[in-house]
Amino acid sequence: SQQGEEDPQALSIQEGENATMNCSYKTSINNLQWYRQNSGRGLVHLILIRSNEREKHSGRLRVTLDTSKKSSSLLITASRAADTASYFCATPGAGSYQLTFGKGTKLSVIP
Amino acid sequence: NAGVTQTPKFQVLKTGQSMTLQCAQDMNHEYMSWYRQDPGMGLRLIHYSVGAGITDQGEVPNGYNVSRSTTEDFPLRLLSAAPSQTSVYFCASSYGTGHPLNTEAFFGQGTRLTVV
Numbered sequence: 001s002q003q004g005e006e007d008p009q010a011l012s013i014q015e016g017e018n019a020t021m022n023c024s025y026k027t028s029i030n031n032l033q034w035y036r037q038n039s040g041r042g043l044v045h046l047i048l049i050r051s052n053e054r055e056k057h058s059g060r061l062r063v064t065l066d067t068s069k070k071s072s073s074l075l076i077t078a079s080r081a082a083d084t085a086s087y088f089c090a091t092p093g094a095g096s097y098q099l100t101f102g103k104g105t106k107l108s109v110i111p
Numbered sequence: 112n113a114g115v116t117q118t119p120k121f122q123v124l125k126t127g128q129s130m131t132l133q134c135a136q137d138m139n140h141e142y143m144s145w146y147r148q149d150p151g152m153g154l155r156l157i158h159y160s161v162g163a164g165i166t167d168q169g170e171v172p173n174g175y176n177v178s179r180s181t182t183e184d185f186p187l188r189l190l191s192a193a194p195s196q197t198s199v200y201f202c203a204s205s206y207g208t209g210h211p212l213n214t215e216a217f218f219g220q221g222t223r224l225t226v227v
Contacts, residue, residue, distance in 0.1 A: 030212070030213065031213060033216075035216075035218075042115075042201055042219055043201065043216075044218070045216060045217070048214065048215060088153065088154070092210075092212035092213075096212075097161055097167070097212065098156055098169055099156070099203075099205075099212050100170070101146075101153045101154040101155075102153055103152065104153055
């Protein structure tokens with residue numbers, strides 16, 4: 001069963017704009033991870049936020065985590081055409097060895 | 112700096128045929144896993160392994176077998192291919208202090224399998 005669910009399913013923005021995508025999950029977690037997948041390629045890890053962290057930055061990426069609402073958001077600032085990809089959140093359940101993924105948000109950045 | 116290597120990249124099978132998808136990693140990761148990715152379904156876990164000699168089922172294990180005789184290799188076997196197994200398959204590995212999922216997972220480039 002899906003643990004995380006991303007929202008929106010698809011997002012189209014102009015280059016230079018910010019992109020925000022959200023992830024909701026169902027059970028308690030140790031951490032939440034975001035991945036990017038370019039068309040026809042494997043997934044690439046972007047950022048991991050632990051359950052005791054509220055916000056984390058990496059370059060143009062900002063991730064927040066609200067464990068009380070069981071939700072996370074990924075913000076990409078000053079988007080570029082190269083950011084066009086699908087973005088997935090992934091969560092290992094507490095005590096679980098299974099990393100489960102949402103269905104992803106497909107981001108299109110128009111030059 | 113190979114990371115996770117999957118072979119083949121593309122494969123067409125006839126219904127009922129068997130085959131093995133290969134996955135190898137050179138990072139000495141204990142944890143390895145197989146996912147399938149279907150349109151609109153995201154990634155679903157097939158099988159995983161926490162170390163050599165130890166495997167377990169994920170969300171969608173039926174029709175697939177795995178074994179882990181070495182740390183480096185984690186092959187996925189399709190016993191009798193069915194059209195429903197048409198998908199893109201990804202292998203991943205990770206190593207985390209205390210728990211293998213406390214750090215990032217590294218993915219291979221995928222195997223696109225078509226069963227006709």
